Amino acid sequence: MSGEGEYEAPRRARWSEIKAALESAGFEPSRALGQNFLVDENMLRAIVREARVEAGDFVLEIGPGAGVLTAQLLAAGARVLAVEIDERLAEFAREFLGPERVQWIVRDALEGKHALAPELLSALPAHRDWKLVSNLPYSAGTPILAALARLPNPPRSATVLLQKDLALRLAAEPGSKTYGAISARLQAVYAIEHRRDLGPQLFWPRPQVDTSLLRLELRPERPGAGELAALDPLLDTLFSQRRKTIRNRLTEFFGDGAAAEAACARLGLDPLLRPEDVGHGPWLELLRQRAEDP
Numbered sequence: 050m051s052g053e054g055e056y057e058a059p060r061r062a063r064w065s066e067i068k069a070a071l072e073s074a075g076f077e078p079s080r081a082l083g084q085n086f087l088v089d090e091n092m093l094r095a096i097v098r099e100a101r102v103e104a105g106d107f108v109l110e111i112g113p114g115a116g117v118l119t120a121q122l123l124a125a126g127a128r129v130l131a132v133e134i135d136e137r138l139a140e141f142a143r144e145f146l147g148p149e150r151v152q153w154i155v156r157d158a159l160e161g162k163h164a165l166a167p168e169l170l171s172a173l174p175a176h177r178d179w180k181l182v183s184n185l186p187y188s189a190g191t192p193i194l195a196a197l198a199r200l201p202n203p204p205r206s207a208t209v210l211l212q213k214d215l216a217l218r219l220a221a222e223p224g225s226k227t228y229g230a231i232s233a234r235l236q237a238v239y240a241i242e243h244r245r246d247l248g249p250q251l252f253w254p255r256p257q258v259d260t261s262l263l264r265l266e267l268r269p270e271r272p273g274a275g276e277l278a279a280l281d282p283l284l285d286t287l288f289s290q291r292r293k294t295i296r297n298r299l300t301e302f303f304g305d306g307a308a309a310e311a312a313c314a315r316l317g318l319d320p321l322l323r324p325e326d327v328g329h330g331p332w333l334e335l336l337r338q339r340a341e342d343p
């Protein structure tokens with residue numbers, strides 16, 4: 050037994066042993082489920098360091114796979130909520146990790162395309178701080194992050210592996226070509242930093258794309274739920290035609306050209322700017338002004 054503040058090291062099965070066990074059970078990684086397992090022990094440890102996981106932390110891991118990252122989270126003293134869609138992997142990881150400090154939800158983390166699974170929602174802390182640490186499945190990374198950011202008690206930080214082009218989009222600065230509605234949506238809630246790239250050789254099987262480590266930190270001044278709900282349709286309208294000017298897009302949003310001009314003047318924005326040139330800040334300001342003076 051480990052005493053308080055003292056944690057057992059994870060069982061040191063080497064990746065080759067894990068892979069052999071998976072293969073002898075007839076397991077073949079699914080591309081559709083983004084099953085590219087991180088096999089580099091140093092990198093697994095580096096992710097947990099980046100995530101600043103401390104003893105007693107509540108950590109959500111989406112897609113634990115064979116449980117190698119989970120083992121490092123446990124070694125750092127975290128309590129882990131693990132959500133895995135693939136029953137075979139969940140079974141394997143349960144055996145590999147043992148029952149301690151892992152709560153399992155074996156299902157799709159999403160309900161439909163955009164909402165989080167109800168079992169997941171009810172297992173997340175309502176009041177205390179918690180963290181997301183995950184090697185996210187490529188296909189579901191964006192909707193998962195977008196849905197977590199809209200929770201009343203969102204993760205204090207998210208340290209995630211994502212496909213590189215998506216990671217760069219999420220972390221893009223306004224004014225860059227890759228800055229889009231999803232960048233603004235997430236950056237309204239989180240400060241986002243692209244931390245490093247990971248080559249395909251660090252995964253089994255090797256993915257066809259590069260992977261990046263992204264760190265999201267909750268903004269202390271993040272907007273409330275009502276403001277975020279109002280921000281979504283505004284961003285949808287702004288970015289639905291990104292080659293158009295903000296005057297054009299705001300005219301569509303207000304249904305009125307004069308209101309669009311007036312909004313630009315109040316915000317001090319040149320009406321000829323494009324949506325990708327403006328960060329999320331002025332749009333939140335616009336919604337606040339509208340709420341005060343509808």
Ligand code: SAM
Pocket residue numbers: 082083084085086087088111112113114115116117118132133134135138156157158159183184185186187189
């Ligand atoms: N964490 C492991 C690692 O680092 O080696 C596996 C990461 S792998 C990129 C993605 C994992 O997410 C797989 O185990 C896959 O089965 C799981 N997965 C895929 N889609 C999912 C979903 N919608 N909900 C929950 N888990 C999902």
